[in-house]
Amino acid sequence: MTGSFSSFATTHLAEAQSHLSNSYCEHRLAARSGAAIGFAHNCTSFGGQVFNTLTYGTEVEVTAEGFDGFYMLEMPIRGGVEVEIGRQQVASERGRALCLSPGRQLRSRWRAETYQLMLQISREAVAEAFERRAHRPMGEGIIFDPVVDLTKAHGRALSRAMRELAALAARAEGCNAPGLQLRVDEVVDLLVSNLPYFEGRSLVPERLFATPTHVRHAMMILRRELAHPVSIAELAQRLGVSERALYEGFERYYQTPPYEILTRLRMEAARPLVREGTEPLSRIAERVGMPHQGRFSAQYKNSFGVLPRADRRAARCTS
Template sequence: MKLKEELHSEANDDSSPSADAELFRTRDIEQARDWGTRTFCENELRNIDVRGELDARLMYRKYGSIGIGRMSYGGELRIRPTTFDDFYLVQVPLSGGEHITNGNQSVSSSPTVGSILNAGQQHEIVHTTGTEKLILRIDRGLVERLCGQHLGNDAQTRVEFDTAMPLDSAAGRRWASTMQWLFDYLDGTPSSSPLLAAQIEHMIGSLLLVSQASNHSLALNEDRSRSVTPAFIRKAEIFIEERAHEPITVGTIAEHVGVSTSSLYTGFRKYRNTSPMHLLKSIRLNRVREQLLKSDPRNTTVTAVAYQWGFAHLGHFTTYYKRWFGETPSETLAR
């Protein structure tokens, strides 16, 4: 996709990025750093080749728990982002390449080798001249929640991916083409329905888990090879995910997927090692956390958010929440 000249923000433009789409082009390194901070996290940019000309560009669109973009810096730079705790960053070079270090680990990225920057780790990126890449920001909570669901437990499961992502394998090519599809799909498209957004988030997060090696790859592969999950289980999970804000019951779920409540309970116990209502509670707890993290404590209360997501007994809710996330909801809101 070509960047449209009439929409470029030049170096003297102080406008803020919009909520849905961000597009900038600048030759000023401080403005490029500022846009990177607004979109991702605090970062340090430094020109390596002082003779090279900076031409930083970013097209980025946020969509629920994911964000997709296409970016380049033109010249050769060293990028040192601060440690980010709440998202993973997937990078697929379209041209050129980058050298990424993470502690003692080093990866040379290219159009045949992508990369994933894990949440909670410190990275340094050397971006070579002429490099352009697709980038995907995906919320850590979404990935860890999906991983827990696939493994059959109720809680978020910490996920740590390998930094190097082979793009010349079948799985790598499938992932790269999916990122390109998502970028093209969201280009110039207004925000769609929450239902569709939830389905796309689920697809992208699940595809990342099965496409890229991680600390749970063996368990995820064993889970898939051990037995084929009945279609009604997946249909029920999607229904619960999309209707978590509604007062749904086990009977409602069973009726939607076309099985009896006993069959629904049996299926969830066998294939997910949980129950439909435990899954609903875990999703609602994660939604509460997401809302608290985004809210201003001056205008929001824990009680109001808990009630909104169906937790009528505040004492029980606080106990569940602390067990899930290791902190009280008030501590989350105060962040």
């Protein structure tokens, strides 16, 4: 396997911005007022993937547009990055990486002295791993829940693979080393197997890796009975586990507490009724277990960025 290696460093913000825009996608950079940057970027390209090390030296705000051709796994060695993805805000630090999915504008703030290992992964590599694991095509693509806990077993394996990638890429012959592709394959398989993901416009995360029986059964109950008031205590009792075990199961396997999953299920069930039907919104709210109209509308807007009445009007205009 052959590849290429490049290295670029500058103290000029405009040069760093131009370099990133030419290398990946359109970037806009804004450094803290009066601060000089210490930008350094090393890049090893091979087999359709790109391994990077990157630092700005100082605190920098970054806007990346046209981020639609690849996934990016970012693992801080020092410092951390706060990222805004649509209405979602997440952050990385030592012990917590981020896996950013294509298709959305990203805004981020790099803390001073942040230094990251970053792996750019092609859509094709993720699709192949997904199909191998799921035994079905990936379809339009998947969006990973971005936070990767590096203290968990799969996170530790990811961290080890990324550090091995960094060591291989640092060698003079690194861009020709067969071990690079092996490490990338390991990283992609770990991501697909262990991270919660979203398909299409779904609000509800899915997983390929086997989840515990009590978590799987809890998801089945929540889907089946979303119109009824279900307390977490009652749900745990029905499943024969403690509330703590139920919470920990959802946090570990979906990175989301069960009550938030229930809210997402309710919103997902409500949207087609709002957009495609004529039923009063108050009745739809009752049908999905949220009889308080004001709370239903507020949650709907929080989920979809638009109030239900406006969403219905927009759907009628486009039909």
